[in-house]
Amino acid sequence: xxxxxxxxxxxxxxxxxxxxxxxxxxxxxxxxxxxxxxxxxxxxxxxxxxxxxxxxxxxxxxxxxxxxxxxxxxxxxxxxxxxxxxxxxxxxxxxxxxxxxxxxxxxxxxxxxxxxxxxxxxxxxxxxxxxxxxxxxxxxxxxxxxxxxxxxxxxxxxxxxxxxxxxxxxxxxxxxxxxxxxxxxxxxxxxxxxxxxxxxxxxxxxxxxxxxxxxxxxxxxxxxxxxxxxxxxxxxxxxxxxxxxxxxxxxxxxxxxxxxxxxxxxxxxxxxxxxxxxxxxxxxxxxxxxxxxxxxxxxxxxxxxxxxxxxxxxxxxxxxxxxxxxxxxxxxxxxxxxxxxxxx
Amino acid sequence: xxxxxxxxxxxxxxxxxxxxxxxxxxxxxxxxxxxxxxxxxxxxxxxxxxxxxxxxxxxxxxxxxxxxxxxxxxxxxxxxxxxxxxxxxxxxxxxxxxxxxxxxxxxxxxxxxxxxxxxxxxxxxxxxxxxxxxxxxxxxxxxxxxxxxxxxxxxxxxxxxxxxxxxxxxxxxxxxxxxxxxxxxxxxxxxxxxxxxxxxxxxxxxxxxxxxxxxxxxxxxxxxxxxxxxxxxxxxxxxxxxxxxxxxxxxxxxxxxxxxxxxxxxxxxxxxxxxxxxxxxxxxxxxxxxxxxxxxxxxxxxxxxxxxxxxxxxxxxxxxxxxxxxx
Numbered sequence: 001x002x003x004x005x006x007x008x009x010x011x012x013x014x015x016x017x018x019x020x021x022x023x024x025x026x027x028x029x030x031x032x033x034x035x036x037x038x039x040x041x042x043x044x045x046x047x048x049x050x051x052x053x054x055x056x057x058x059x060x061x062x063x064x065x066x067x068x069x070x071x072x073x074x075x076x077x078x079x080x081x082x083x084x085x086x087x088x089x090x091x092x093x094x095x096x097x098x099x100x101x102x103x104x105x106x107x108x109x110x111x112x113x114x115x116x117x118x119x120x121x122x123x124x125x126x127x128x129x130x131x132x133x134x135x136x137x138x139x140x141x142x143x144x145x146x147x148x149x150x151x152x153x154x155x156x157x158x159x160x161x162x163x164x165x166x167x168x169x170x171x172x173x174x175x176x177x178x179x180x181x182x183x184x185x186x187x188x189x190x191x192x193x194x195x196x197x198x199x200x201x202x203x204x205x206x207x208x209x210x211x212x213x214x215x216x217x218x219x220x221x222x223x224x225x226x227x228x229x230x231x232x233x234x235x236x237x238x239x240x241x242x243x244x245x246x247x248x249x250x251x252x253x254x255x256x257x258x259x260x261x262x263x264x265x266x267x268x269x270x271x272x273x274x275x276x277x278x279x280x281x282x283x284x285x286x287x288x289x290x291x292x293x294x295x296x297x298x299x300x301x302x303x304x305x306x307x308x309x310x311x312x313x314x315x316x317x318x319x320x321x322x323x324x325x326x327x328x329x330x331x332x333x334x335x336x337x338x339x340x341x342x343x344x
Numbered sequence: 345x346x347x348x349x350x351x352x353x354x355x356x357x358x359x360x361x362x363x364x365x366x367x368x369x370x371x372x373x374x375x376x377x378x379x380x381x382x383x384x385x386x387x388x389x390x391x392x393x394x395x396x397x398x399x400x401x402x403x404x405x406x407x408x409x410x411x412x413x414x415x416x417x418x419x420x421x422x423x424x425x426x427x428x429x430x431x432x433x434x435x436x437x438x439x440x441x442x443x444x445x446x447x448x449x450x451x452x453x454x455x456x457x458x459x460x461x462x463x464x465x466x467x468x469x470x471x472x473x474x475x476x477x478x479x480x481x482x483x484x485x486x487x488x489x490x491x492x493x494x495x496x497x498x499x500x501x502x503x504x505x506x507x508x509x510x511x512x513x514x515x516x517x518x519x520x521x522x523x524x525x526x527x528x529x530x531x532x533x534x535x536x537x538x539x540x541x542x543x544x545x546x547x548x549x550x551x552x553x554x555x556x557x558x559x560x561x562x563x564x565x566x567x568x569x570x571x572x573x574x575x576x577x578x579x580x581x582x583x584x585x586x587x588x589x590x591x592x593x594x595x596x597x598x599x600x601x602x603x604x605x606x607x608x609x610x611x612x613x614x615x616x617x618x619x620x621x622x623x624x625x626x627x628x629x630x631x632x633x634x635x636x637x638x639x640x641x642x643x644x645x646x647x648x649x650x651x652x653x654x655x656x657x658x659x660x661x662x663x664x665x666x667x668x669x670x671x
Contacts, residue, residue: 024481026477026481052480052481053481055512057508058504058507058508058511060470060504060505060507060508062470062500062501062504062505063470063473063501063504063505063507063508065470066467066469066470066471066473066474066501066504066505067470067471067473067474067477067505067508068474069470069471069474070411070459070460070470070471070472070473070474070475070476070477070478071474071475071477071478071481072474072478073459073460073471073474073475073478074409074459074474074475074477074478074479074482075478075482076477076478076481076482078474091500091501091504092466092467092470092499092500092501092504095464095467095501096467096470096471099462099463099464099467100460100462100464100467100471104460105668105669105670105671106445106668106669107442107445107446107450108441108442108445108446108450108451108452109440109441109442109443109444109445109446109668110443110667110668111441111442111452111453111454112452112454112459113671147669148669148670150670170671171671172670172671
């Protein structure tokens with residue numbers, strides 16, 4: 001029988017195994033100890049590893065990230081949880097990320113390293129729960145703009161475990177971004193049925209997924225879709241529908257935005273001649289803009305059609321489900337974009 | 345000036361004096377090099393505040409940590425930094441502590457525990473808390489000395505960092521160098537309470553106000569705080585009332601005299617931590633004029649050699665631009 005874990009359990013297992021393997025790994029953040037985290041990713045870790053290594057913090061985002069930086073300078077491998085990515089602007093947390101953590105190795109001439117992992121949930125939970133403007137954003141593009149940070153965005157429980165292990169063992173700071181809807185997949189049959197591509201198979205043994213290696217989720221020759229996190233599954237769902245019409249789409253999940261596996265993306269576009277980039281963050285200055293630029297710079301001569309971006313609207317995430325559904329990309333938006341690109 | 349000399353050995357007293365003088369001479373040379381155009385970037389000098397860094401660091405062991413600031417040369421020298429590599433960094437040379445990547449504000453010396461210095465006011469405070477956390481998890485008896493200014497005391501990270509360190513009883517000595525001005529803005533105009541250290545009550549930790557121009561008083565206060573931290577009793581907030589004798593940065597018109605009165609500046613210069621301590625040491629028989637002159641000459645020689653090293657050092661090569669960004 002295939003061993004299945006949901007997304008948060010896979011993260012929990014990575015943390016537990018790494019904490020067992022290496023006593024310099026510690027975990028702290030808001031509600032991560034006794035309560036096990038709002039999304040249960042740190043469930044029972046405090047019970048197993050004690051209050052010194054798994055700590056509940058005050059609501060002090062600046063001090064959470066700052067203390068992670070300091071603890072890393074002091075020889076530990078902290079995994080700090082930022083309860084929602086929306087809180088990254090709170091209380092100096094972002095300063096600690098982009099001015100301190102990201103720059104220290106470079107600005108100190110390589111004399112120090114900062115092996116911090118900041119785990120943080122992002123994205124809309126539509127149709128499960130309306131988080132509205134302060135609990136639903138996708139801010140990953142902000143971090144890709146800061147030299148010195150690695151940005152990781154898993155789309156399956158399997159990837160979440162292997163990439164988190166890699167993040168903890170990495171000697172550089174890593175933003176580990178978890179899409180909230182993925183937490184619910186295994187628990188909610190309706191979602192699981194809809195996004196059947198999200199396999200929950202997670203082996204018990206330790207494994208590492210190296211950064212900078214994209215995953216080709218589906219091969220095809222008519223167009224390349226590059227998608228991240230939850231959008232990988234929406235794109236797969238869209239592609240399955242188009243297969244019935246004889247349109248075969250190749251789908252690539254970069255898995256890490258920094259470093260970005262440009263080679264796999266470029267080679268795919270050279271093969272298909274068409275590219276659609278799907279990401280949930282706001283369109284302007286977003287992830288899709290960057291990936292599209294990479295394709296234009298390196299594979300322009302191979303393109304048979306303009307690149308299309310399917311991204312979040314440039315709007316705060318609204319509360320009403322009717323509006324929230326429109327604010328973020330849905331399967332029909334992806335299908336439309338693919339149809340326009342392939343001209344069918 | 346304190347008369348509380350008895351508990352310190354003659355050697356310690358002379359060392360305190362020598363370290364302060366070394367900082368002063370280093371900073372005077374830095375001002376000179378800046379004026380001559382040899383330093384390509386910003387420098388914030390420590391002249392006037394030497395008693396704080398020296399009084400604090402004299403209580404630290406090599407493996408204890410220091411979190412420094414944008415006005416950090418004094419902290420590094422007090423902890424035992426090599427003047428050659430410091431000058432080289434100020435000049436942007438490859439032999440500098442940060443290989444010319446950091447400059448004045450971003451110099452760390454991990455081998456002697458100087459782990460952080462930042463151009464962002466207040467940012468070092470939670471980082472010091474994190475170093476304390478590492479000590480707590482590893483269960484060593486190290487301590488962290490976290491320097492910051494009165495300006496930083498009004499940032500949010502001051503509250504977050506000290507509260508967290510207090511709640512977890514972490515071994516951090518928070519040292520506020522209150523030089524009365526956040527660049528041009530007087531502390532008392534933007535803060536109603538008189539003392540930063542009074543806030544310690546709210547965090548449930550000891551708060552101490554000391555004369556930051558008196559190295560003996562700083563030393564004494566920090567000694568108690570370090571003992572407390574090593575014994576696992578948590579942090580202390582020490583506020584050193586001090587004054588910078590130059591501007592906020594080199595180039596600040598009239599050495600900061602556009603926003604500070606001449607009378608005030610002269611008044612504080614009379615409190616010079618080095619001149620007064622020297623007089624006291626001579627008066628008490630711990631030092632002679634001859635010995636003092638010998639110390640000065642030795643200090644000047646060390647600085648001249650360091651400058652020569654820095655001047656002769658190579659600049660980084662442009663093809664190193666991306667080195668050390670990642671592992």
